[in-house]
Amino acid sequence: xxxxxxxxxxxxxxxxxxxxxxxxxxxxxxxxxxxxxxxxxxxxxxxxxxxxxxxxxxxxxxxxxxxxxxxxxxxxxxxxxxxxxxxxxxxxxxxxxxxxxxxxxxxxxxxxxxxxxxxxxxxxxxxxxxxxxxxxxxxxxxxxxxxxxxxxxxxxxxxxxxxxxxxxxxxxxxxxxxxxxxxxxxxxxxxxxxxxxxxxxxxxxxxxxxxxxxxxxxxxxxxxxxxxxxxxxxxxxxxxxxxxxxxxxxxxxxxxxxxxxxxxxxxxxxxxxxxxxxxxxxxxxxxxxxxxxxxxxxxxxxxxxx
Amino acid sequence: xxxxxxxxxxxxxxxxxxxxxxxxxxxxxxxxxxxxxxxxxxxxxxxxxxxxxxxxxxxxxxxxxxxxxxxxxxxxxxxxxxxxxxxxxxxxxxxxxxxxxxxxxxxxxxxxxxxxxxxxxxxxxxxxxxxxxxxxxxxxxxxxxxxxxxxxxxxxxxxxxxxxxxxxxxxxxxxxxxxxxxxxxxxxxxxxxxxxxxxxxxxxxxxxxxxxxxxxxxxxxxxxxxxxxxxxxxxxxxxxxxxxxxxxxxxxxxxxxxxxxxxxxxxxxxxxxxxxxxxxxxxxx
Numbered sequence: 001x002x003x004x005x006x007x008x009x010x011x012x013x014x015x016x017x018x019x020x021x022x023x024x025x026x027x028x029x030x031x032x033x034x035x036x037x038x039x040x041x042x043x044x045x046x047x048x049x050x051x052x053x054x055x056x057x058x059x060x061x062x063x064x065x066x067x068x069x070x071x072x073x074x075x076x077x078x079x080x081x082x083x084x085x086x087x088x089x090x091x092x093x094x095x096x097x098x099x100x101x102x103x104x105x106x107x108x109x110x111x112x113x114x115x116x117x118x119x120x121x122x123x124x125x126x127x128x129x130x131x132x133x134x135x136x137x138x139x140x141x142x143x144x145x146x147x148x149x150x151x152x153x154x155x156x157x158x159x160x161x162x163x164x165x166x167x168x169x170x171x172x173x174x175x176x177x178x179x180x181x182x183x184x185x186x187x188x189x190x191x192x193x194x195x196x197x198x199x200x201x202x203x204x205x206x207x208x209x210x211x212x213x214x215x216x217x218x219x220x221x222x223x224x225x226x227x228x229x230x231x232x233x234x235x236x237x238x239x240x241x242x243x244x245x246x247x248x249x250x251x252x253x254x255x256x257x258x259x260x261x262x263x264x265x266x267x268x269x270x271x272x273x274x275x276x277x278x279x280x281x282x283x284x285x286x287x288x289x290x291x292x293x294x295x296x297x298x299x300x301x302x303x304x305x306x
Numbered sequence: 307x308x309x310x311x312x313x314x315x316x317x318x319x320x321x322x323x324x325x326x327x328x329x330x331x332x333x334x335x336x337x338x339x340x341x342x343x344x345x346x347x348x349x350x351x352x353x354x355x356x357x358x359x360x361x362x363x364x365x366x367x368x369x370x371x372x373x374x375x376x377x378x379x380x381x382x383x384x385x386x387x388x389x390x391x392x393x394x395x396x397x398x399x400x401x402x403x404x405x406x407x408x409x410x411x412x413x414x415x416x417x418x419x420x421x422x423x424x425x426x427x428x429x430x431x432x433x434x435x436x437x438x439x440x441x442x443x444x445x446x447x448x449x450x451x452x453x454x455x456x457x458x459x460x461x462x463x464x465x466x467x468x469x470x471x472x473x474x475x476x477x478x479x480x481x482x483x484x485x486x487x488x489x490x491x492x493x494x495x496x497x498x499x500x501x502x503x504x505x506x507x508x509x510x511x512x513x514x515x516x517x518x519x520x521x522x523x524x525x526x527x528x529x530x531x532x533x534x535x536x537x538x539x540x541x542x543x544x545x546x547x548x549x550x551x552x553x554x555x556x557x558x559x560x561x562x563x564x565x566x567x568x569x570x571x572x573x574x575x576x577x578x579x580x581x582x583x584x585x586x587x588x589x590x591x
Contacts, residue, residue, distance in 0.1 A: 016495045022417025029408035029467055030423075036464035037430050040441035047441060105323050116324060118578045119331050125574035125581075126335070127525040129542040130563040133549040134338045137556055145337050148354035159352075179334060184585065191586040240434045243527045243542075247549050261436050261528075268440050269532060281437040292432045299428055 048279035054272035067279035088238025099185025120183040132247035135176035166256035192226040342560040365561035394523035405470030413478035477511030514580035
């Protein structure tokens with residue numbers, strides 16, 4: 001019997017060798033990814049070391065790190081970096097707080113729980129451009145639902161041009177982002193809550209722990225890893241936000257909502273300064289390097305353990 | 307008596323909070339839907355009436371049938387709708403075929419380099435598109451792929467393919483390998499095992515990655531915005547274009563927005579269990 005097995009294995013075609021087949025099967029995907037991800041990344045860095053203005057090709061030249069040094073003194077770029085950092089951090093904090101509270105509520109027993117949990121998918125699935133158009137319509141100064149609602153609740157006396165006010169523009173952009181992104185945290189935290197054994201809470205109750213204490217000492221430590229993953233991903237996504245701000249405020253008023261993505265877009269595709277834009281994109285991506293490494297480490301460890 | 311009234315109060319409070327969560331989640335979207343069925347005159351009255359007294363399909367009708375000089379006209383709308391469908395369905399199919407083969411190899415063959423592939427898939431998903439958008443533009447301009455379906459499909463693969471590989475790999479890994487081991491002993495090749503054993507067992511996983519790939523491509527904005535102009539312009543780009551222009555086209559935009567959000571929203575709501583499993587893959591385990 002064993003001999004027969006060996007004989008069969010001997011007659012397996014070379015294409016059934018795990019090493020050969022493994023490479024063969026991953027090759028098409030690998031080629032696609034090399035072409036649309038790795039090659040562009042490398043060429044983008046190369047581009048960032050050049051002066052390359054599509055409008056003035058006669059001045060194209062290799063200039064080393066000059067683009068990067070110029071960026072450090074580019075006040076408009078530095079402003080956009082600060083705007084992005086503020087936008088992402090505030091969003092993440094709100095998403096974590098709201099996400100955990102919502103998940104805790106949806107983890108209680110009540111009629112229609114499945115339905116309400118399912119609703120969380122809605123903002124997640126919506127195209128972000130529709131989210132942007134939707135909030136722009138709500139914030140509209142003349143016909144927007146926000147003004148109508150606040151007036152009818154007698155919270156404001158007259159219609160207000162929200163997006164013309166730097167402070168409100170910032171707040172409302174974050175609100176629109178939080179609306180769309182929080183459900184992701186809710187879904188993740190809900191899944192993590194399912195994995196906590198009920199008897200842990202039983203034991204705490206027997207010991208006379210309050211609900212708050214058992215949240216602090218049982219729930220929070222056990223959902224902390226998932227919460228970290230959610231927060232890191234959402235911080236990274238915050239840095240990638242483009243269409244929300246492009247549509248709702250266009251970066252205004254006075255660049256107070258101008259995210260780096262907007263600045264990069266304007267530099268590259270409006271002013272046609274491709275080299276400088278590439279340097280801007282590279283430098284900005286450094287900001288998400290730490291959360292990215294953290295996320296990859298923790299996710300990779302889980303995969304390897306599986 | 308005292309205890310039970312406290313319990314009732316607690317339950318009441320719970321329902322109030324749940325109601326607030328529901329309202330917060332659906333109200334903005336509901337308002338978009340209501341707007342899309344309203345006429346201009348009714349929406350422009352102050353104080354605003356929240357439900358139109360005479361709901362109308364006019365905004366939808368005009369999207370499909372009103373040709374002419376308006377900025378949102380039927381020709382542009384129908385074309386971008388079909389572009390979006392062609393591009394996202396093609397991206398989905400290519401990503402699933404290539405992704406399944408690669409994921410099977412990574413999950414089962416344990417060849418040299420498979421661990422690196424996992425790491426690469428995770429890293430790619432975090433790369434900001436803004437860093438790729440500039441060099442890809444240069445490449446696509448040289449390859450004459452700007453404003454073509456093929457160009458956008460290739461670019462969208464950079465999002466869909468790593469996602470598919472990542473998700474379906476974790477699904478394959480959750481299928482016990484005993485069946486395949488037995489088949490291998492009977493002389494079955496790896497590819498036989500994939501097509502006759504693993505794939506038939508992976509129905510839900512396949513459905514879930516197809517939906518993820520479709521939604522990712524359907525909703526994609528930045529690449530489509532920069533790489534398409536006339537021929538391959540997608541629905542999100544059209545919506546973005548008209549919501550950044552001035553003028554009173556809000557209601558048509560609302561209708562277009564509702565239509566653009568229907569495929570992903572409906573799919574996600576129907577297949578929510580698969581979606582939730584996919585979203586939590588990697589984070590929970």
